[in-house]
Amino acid sequence: MNTHNFYAGPAILPKQVFKKAADAVLNFNGLGLSILEISHRSKDFKEVMEKSHSLVKELLNINDDYEVLFLTGGASSQFYMTCMNILNNGDTAAYVNTGTWSKKAIAEAKHFGNIEVVASSEDKGFTYIPKLDQDYSKYKFAHITTNNTIFGTQYAEIPNINTQLVADMSSDIFSRRLDVNKFDVIYAGAQKNLGPAGVTLVIVKKDILGKVEREIPTMLDYQTHISKGSAFNTPPVFPIYTSMLSLEWLKENGGVEGAEKRNNEKAELLYNTIDNSSLFFAPVLGDDRSKMNVVFKLHDDSHTEAFLASANANNCIGITGHRSVGGFRASIYNAMELDSVKVLAETIKSFDANQG
Numbered sequence: 001m002n003t004h005n006f007y008a009g010p011a012i013l014p015k016q017v018f019k020k021a022a023d024a025v026l027n028f029n030g031l032g033l034s035i036l037e038i039s040h041r042s043k044d045f046k047e048v049m050e051k052s053h054s055l056v057k058e059l060l061n062i063n064d065d066y067e068v069l070f071l072t073g074g075a076s077s078q079f080y081m082t083c084m085n086i087l088n089n090g091d092t093a094a095y096v097n098t099g100t101w102s103k104k105a106i107a108e109a110k111h112f113g114n115i116e117v118v119a120s121s122e123d124k125g126f127t128y129i130p131k132l133d134q135d136y137s138k139y140k141f142a143h144i145t146t147n148n149t150i151f152g153t154q155y156a157e158i159p160n161i162n163t164q165l166v167a168d169m170s171s172d173i174f175s176r177r178l179d180v181n182k183f184d185v186i187y188a189g190a191q192k193n194l195g196p197a198g199v200t201l202v203i204v205k206k207d208i209l210g211k212v213e214r215e216i217p218t219m220l221d222y223q224t225h226i227s228k229g230s231a232f233n234t235p236p237v238f239p240i241y242t243s244m245l246s247l248e249w250l251k252e253n254g255g256v257e258g259a260e261k262r263n264n265e266k267a268e269l270l271y272n273t274i275d276n277s278s279l280f281f282a283p284v285l286g287d288d289r290s291k292m293n294v295v296f297k298l299h300d301d302s303h304t305e306a307f308l309a310s311a312n313a314n315n316c317i318g319i320t321g322h323r324s325v326g327g328f329r330a331s332i333y334n335a336m337e338l339d340s341v342k343v344l345a346e347t348i349k350s351f352d353a354n355q356g
């Protein structure tokens, strides 16, 4: 049975990645040992660490001004770790509130400095991306959430901001071409578009570090992990290995440019189908629509159960909207195949034709 997995996270990964990861659990690199039981200091695992770091650099064209780190604690820990490392007491940072994850980032940042919400889309239920066209030079940094997993909005273009820029890219990293040079810190929990839960990717510009006065606990200091190649303590070996496999898959499939093309095509098909239906609508409009998380609703909620049943009958799984938004959400990350999106589009179409 072919199941079409539209869950928002932990999310779909390429089938070949699951296969290789499963093989390595039983016998890693032909060593007769599981990936789960070898030392993280062994030669074979060190190669995994090097390869995973270098693939991130290669796929995103990252130069030596930046370090790539694989950490633990999820994107949620980066909400405070970033501030701990670059925001002095007394400094002010600018935050953009585009929904649930931004709000959580704001709440944590407040422990470490003054936080100003310089733009918000809360007035319209987070259905758009606010314009960022002011002078931000008085702020230590600005923080954005490039893709809003729950509300289904995404910055079509990364704004030009005249201060340091920090971004939560948990749900759209590697989904499109990216000029890393615009950013000072990028972080992403792996479980949306990179690998399994348990590892967090951080890309940090080295020269912004070492400038705060506070004492930073060893494990929360980016410098610790930079100097130890993400292996100061035992790293999450299996999530890192699986992430490496998915980066290899991405490289073999045209890199981020290839992913961007496929993602555009998938999103266009789905949004067009929704826009052309009479029963459904997408609350987010135009360029602000996420190409990763397609949020859609019924004009008449009484059809909800029937639609979920027909999605289920077509093996489309995980399309219930986030509890704070309602309706439906189809997450169509890198590993989601166009054929699966076609199945969902057909499901929407025929439901519309039969009920509408």
Ligand SMILES: *Cc1c(COP(=O)(O)O)cnc(C)c1O
Pocket (backbone or CB within 6 Å): 009, 073, 074, 075, 076, 077, 101, 145, 147, 148, 149, 168, 169, 170, 171, 188, 189, 190, 192
């Ligand atoms: C899922 C998600 C998070 C939370 O990630 P964790 O790794 O669970 O902490 C943060 N930000 C965004 C945009 C997300 O999609």
